[in-house]
Amino acid sequence: DVQLVESGGGVVQPGGSLRLSCSASGFTFRISAMTWFRQAPGKGLEWVSTITGGYSATYYSDSVRGRFIISRDNSKNTVSLQMDRLRADDTAVYYCAKGPFLWLAYCDSWGQGTQVTVSP
Amino acid sequence: QSALTQPASVSGSPGQSITVSCSGTSSDIGNDNFVSWYQQHPGKAPKLLIYDVTHRPSGVSDRYSGSKSGNTASLTISGLQAEDEADYFCSFYTKTKTIFGGGTRLTVL
Numbered sequence: 001d002v003q004l005v006e007s008g009g010g011v012v013q014p015g016g017s018l019r020l021s022c023s024a025s026g027f028t029f030r031i032s033a034m035t036w037f038r039q040a041p042g043k044g045l046e047w048v049s050t051i052t053g054g055y056s057a058t059y060y061s062d063s064v065r066g067r068f069i070i071s072r073d074n075s076k077n078t079v080s081l082q083m084d085r086l087r088a089d090d091t092a093v094y095y096c097a098k099g100p101f102l103w104l105a106y107c108d109s110w111g112q113g114t115q116v117t118v119s120p
Numbered sequence: 121q122s123a124l125t126q127p128a129s130v131s132g133s134p135g136q137s138i139t140v141s142c143s144g145t146s147s148d149i150g151n152d153n154f155v156s157w158y159q160q161h162p163g164k165a166p167k168l169l170i171y172d173v174t175h176r177p178s179g180v181s182d183r184y185s186g187s188k189s190g191n192t193a194s195l196t197i198s199g200l201q202a203e204d205e206a207d208y209f210c211s212f213y214t215k216t217k218t219i220f221g222g223g224t225r226l227t228v229l
Contacts, residue, residue: 044209044222044223059217103215104213104215108168108171108177110166113165
Protein backbone atom coordinates (compact mmCIF):
# COMPACT_ATOMS: atom_id res chain seq x y z
CA ASP A 1 0.00 0.00 0.00
CA VAL A 2 1.06 3.55 -0.70
CA GLN A 3 2.10 5.47 2.39
CA LEU A 4 3.03 9.13 2.60
CA VAL A 5 4.04 10.53 5.97
CA GLU A 6 4.72 14.23 6.40
CA SER A 7 6.85 15.69 9.17
CA GLY A 8 8.53 18.93 10.10
CA GLY A 9 5.55 21.14 10.76
CA GLY A 10 5.36 23.45 13.74
CA VAL A 11 5.11 27.04 14.93
CA VAL A 12 7.48 29.63 13.48
CA GLN A 13 7.71 33.40 13.61
CA PRO A 14 7.10 35.55 10.53
CA GLY A 15 10.25 35.71 8.46
CA GLY A 16 11.43 32.37 9.76
CA SER A 17 12.10 29.08 8.03
CA LEU A 18 10.81 25.54 8.22
CA ARG A 19 11.62 22.36 6.33
CA LEU A 20 8.91 19.82 5.67
CA SER A 21 9.66 16.24 4.71
CA CYS A 22 7.52 13.48 3.26
CA SER A 23 8.56 9.87 3.53
CA ALA A 24 7.11 7.65 0.82
CA SER A 25 6.69 3.90 0.48
CA GLY A 26 4.65 1.34 -1.42
CA PHE A 27 5.34 2.59 -4.95
CA THR A 28 8.22 3.33 -7.32
CA PHE A 29 9.14 6.71 -5.94
CA ARG A 30 11.74 7.79 -8.50
CA ILE A 31 9.28 7.72 -11.41
CA SER A 32 6.47 9.53 -9.60
CA ALA A 33 5.85 13.26 -9.57
CA MET A 34 5.47 14.51 -6.01
CA THR A 35 3.42 17.52 -4.98
CA TRP A 36 2.88 19.69 -1.92
CA PHE A 37 -0.55 21.17 -1.35
CA ARG A 38 -1.81 23.26 1.54
CA GLN A 39 -5.09 24.16 3.16
CA ALA A 40 -5.47 27.24 5.33
CA PRO A 41 -7.90 27.01 8.26
CA GLY A 42 -11.45 26.79 6.97
CA LYS A 43 -10.32 27.29 3.38
CA GLY A 44 -9.97 25.23 0.23
CA LEU A 45 -7.07 23.34 -1.26
CA GLU A 46 -4.13 25.18 -2.80
CA TRP A 47 -1.42 23.71 -4.97
CA VAL A 48 2.04 24.75 -3.70
CA SER A 49 4.73 22.95 -5.68
CA THR A 50 5.49 19.88 -7.76
CA ILE A 51 8.70 18.05 -8.55
CA THR A 52 8.62 15.60 -11.43
CA GLY A 53 10.08 12.15 -11.52
CA GLY A 54 13.06 11.57 -13.77
CA TYR A 55 14.69 14.96 -14.34
CA SER A 56 13.20 16.52 -11.17
CA ALA A 57 11.78 19.56 -12.88
CA THR A 58 10.20 21.90 -10.35
CA TYR A 59 7.11 24.08 -10.44
CA TYR A 60 5.78 26.59 -7.92
CA SER A 61 2.67 28.61 -7.30
CA ASP A 62 3.03 32.36 -7.59
CA SER A 63 2.41 32.72 -3.85
CA VAL A 64 5.52 30.73 -2.86
CA ARG A 65 7.91 31.10 -5.81
CA GLY A 66 11.20 32.55 -4.62
CA ARG A 67 10.54 31.59 -0.98
CA PHE A 68 9.98 27.82 -1.08
CA ILE A 69 12.16 25.12 -2.62
CA ILE A 70 11.02 21.59 -3.35
CA SER A 71 13.52 18.77 -3.64
CA ARG A 72 13.61 14.99 -3.62
CA ASP A 73 16.03 12.25 -2.58
CA ASN A 74 15.28 9.15 -4.58
CA SER A 75 17.76 7.11 -2.53
CA LYS A 76 15.69 7.80 0.61
CA ASN A 77 12.23 8.01 -0.99
CA THR A 78 11.68 11.44 0.45
CA VAL A 79 10.48 14.78 -0.85
CA SER A 80 11.12 17.98 1.03
CA LEU A 81 9.82 21.52 1.05
CA GLN A 82 12.18 24.19 2.34
CA MET A 83 10.10 27.19 3.34
CA ASP A 84 11.85 30.51 3.91
CA ARG A 85 10.61 34.03 4.63
CA LEU A 86 7.42 32.60 6.04
CA ARG A 87 4.36 34.82 6.34
CA ALA A 88 1.16 34.60 8.35
CA ASP A 89 -0.76 33.58 5.24
CA ASP A 90 1.45 30.50 4.89
CA THR A 91 -0.33 29.08 7.94
CA ALA A 92 -1.99 25.88 6.78
CA VAL A 93 -2.01 22.13 6.85
CA TYR A 94 0.54 20.98 4.27
CA TYR A 95 -0.13 17.76 2.38
CA CYS A 96 2.29 15.66 0.41
CA ALA A 97 0.81 13.75 -2.52
CA LYS A 98 1.96 11.48 -5.32
CA GLY A 99 1.01 11.46 -8.94
CA PRO A 100 0.64 8.46 -11.22
CA PHE A 101 3.19 9.66 -13.78
CA LEU A 102 6.63 11.22 -14.09
CA TRP A 103 5.04 14.59 -14.89
CA LEU A 104 2.62 16.92 -13.09
CA ALA A 105 -0.90 15.50 -13.12
CA TYR A 106 -3.64 14.64 -10.65
CA CYS A 107 -2.64 13.10 -7.33
CA ASP A 108 -3.85 9.63 -6.47
CA SER A 109 -2.56 9.33 -2.91
CA TRP A 110 -2.19 11.92 -0.17
CA GLY A 111 -0.52 12.00 3.21
CA GLN A 112 -2.35 13.00 6.37
CA GLY A 113 -0.77 16.44 6.48
CA THR A 114 1.39 18.46 8.83
CA GLN A 115 0.39 21.75 10.45
CA VAL A 116 2.44 24.87 9.86
CA THR A 117 1.60 27.92 11.94
CA VAL A 118 3.30 31.26 11.33
CA SER A 119 2.72 33.51 14.30
CA PRO A 120 4.66 36.11 16.33
CA GLN B 121 -10.62 34.15 -5.50
CA SER B 122 -10.45 30.57 -6.81
CA ALA B 123 -9.61 29.94 -10.45
CA LEU B 124 -12.51 27.49 -10.82
CA THR B 125 -16.00 28.23 -9.55
CA GLN B 126 -18.05 25.81 -7.48
CA PRO B 127 -21.25 26.32 -5.50
CA ALA B 128 -20.50 26.74 -1.82
CA SER B 129 -23.00 24.10 -0.80
CA VAL B 130 -25.40 21.49 -2.07
CA SER B 131 -27.71 19.14 -0.24
CA GLY B 132 -29.77 16.06 -0.87
CA SER B 133 -31.66 13.30 0.87
CA PRO B 134 -30.47 9.72 1.15
CA GLY B 135 -31.06 7.83 -2.07
CA GLN B 136 -31.26 10.94 -4.21
CA SER B 137 -28.74 12.14 -6.79
CA ILE B 138 -26.91 15.44 -6.66
CA THR B 139 -24.60 17.23 -9.06
CA VAL B 140 -21.75 19.59 -8.20
CA SER B 141 -20.67 21.95 -10.94
CA CYS B 142 -17.21 23.37 -11.59
CA SER B 143 -16.96 26.30 -13.97
CA GLY B 144 -13.78 27.27 -15.71
CA THR B 145 -12.86 28.96 -18.95
CA SER B 146 -11.95 28.09 -22.51
CA SER B 147 -8.30 28.21 -21.39
CA ASP B 148 -8.64 25.40 -18.86
CA ILE B 149 -11.67 23.10 -18.58
CA GLY B 150 -12.88 24.06 -22.02
CA ASN B 151 -9.50 23.32 -23.53
CA ASP B 152 -8.56 19.91 -22.15
CA ASN B 153 -9.78 16.93 -20.11
CA PHE B 154 -7.46 17.25 -17.12
CA VAL B 155 -10.26 17.66 -14.60
CA SER B 156 -10.19 15.77 -11.34
CA TRP B 157 -12.40 15.67 -8.25
CA TYR B 158 -11.40 15.15 -4.63
CA GLN B 159 -13.49 14.31 -1.59
CA GLN B 160 -12.46 15.52 1.84
CA HIS B 161 -14.09 14.59 5.12
CA PRO B 162 -13.52 16.94 8.08
CA GLY B 163 -10.04 16.62 9.49
CA LYS B 164 -9.00 14.10 6.87
CA ALA B 165 -6.78 14.15 3.80
CA PRO B 166 -8.36 14.61 0.37
CA LYS B 167 -9.17 11.48 -1.62
CA LEU B 168 -9.16 11.24 -5.41
CA LEU B 169 -12.63 10.42 -6.75
CA ILE B 170 -12.43 11.18 -10.47
CA TYR B 171 -9.57 11.94 -12.84
CA ASP B 172 -9.47 13.10 -16.46
CA VAL B 173 -13.15 14.12 -16.31
CA THR B 174 -14.75 10.68 -16.20
CA HIS B 175 -12.31 8.08 -14.86
CA ARG B 176 -12.67 6.50 -11.43
CA PRO B 177 -9.64 5.12 -9.59
CA SER B 178 -9.81 1.52 -8.49
CA GLY B 179 -11.86 1.20 -5.31
CA VAL B 180 -14.00 4.29 -5.82
CA SER B 181 -17.72 3.57 -5.85
CA ASP B 182 -19.50 3.73 -9.20
CA ARG B 183 -22.04 6.02 -7.50
CA TYR B 184 -19.56 8.78 -8.33
CA SER B 185 -19.38 9.93 -11.94
CA GLY B 186 -17.90 12.85 -13.80
CA SER B 187 -18.74 14.70 -16.98
CA LYS B 188 -17.92 17.86 -18.86
CA SER B 189 -19.73 20.24 -21.16
CA GLY B 190 -17.96 23.22 -22.60
CA ASN B 191 -16.20 25.11 -19.80
CA THR B 192 -18.03 23.33 -17.00
CA ALA B 193 -17.25 20.01 -15.37
CA SER B 194 -19.67 18.17 -13.11
CA LEU B 195 -19.55 15.54 -10.40
CA THR B 196 -22.68 13.47 -9.89
CA ILE B 197 -23.28 11.35 -6.82
CA SER B 198 -26.14 8.91 -7.13
CA GLY B 199 -27.86 7.00 -4.36
CA LEU B 200 -26.75 9.50 -1.73
CA GLN B 201 -25.53 8.01 1.53
CA ALA B 202 -24.73 9.59 4.88
CA GLU B 203 -21.03 8.88 4.31
CA ASP B 204 -21.07 11.15 1.24
CA GLU B 205 -21.38 14.20 3.50
CA ALA B 206 -18.05 15.94 2.88
CA ASP B 207 -16.32 18.71 0.95
CA TYR B 208 -15.73 18.24 -2.76
CA PHE B 209 -13.06 20.03 -4.76
CA CYS B 210 -12.62 20.16 -8.51
CA SER B 211 -9.18 20.62 -9.97
CA PHE B 212 -7.54 21.20 -13.32
CA TYR B 213 -3.90 20.59 -14.09
CA THR B 214 -1.63 21.83 -16.83
CA LYS B 215 2.01 20.97 -17.54
CA THR B 216 3.16 23.53 -14.97
CA LYS B 217 0.47 24.05 -12.33
CA THR B 218 -2.73 22.88 -10.72
CA ILE B 219 -5.75 25.02 -9.94
CA PHE B 220 -8.70 24.27 -7.67
CA GLY B 221 -12.26 25.31 -7.20
CA GLY B 222 -13.21 26.78 -3.85
CA GLY B 223 -14.94 23.59 -2.75
CA THR B 224 -18.55 22.49 -2.24
CA ARG B 225 -19.94 21.31 1.09
CA LEU B 226 -22.38 18.43 0.56
CA THR B 227 -24.98 17.97 3.28
CA VAL B 228 -27.00 14.77 3.37
CA LEU B 229 -30.35 15.69 4.89
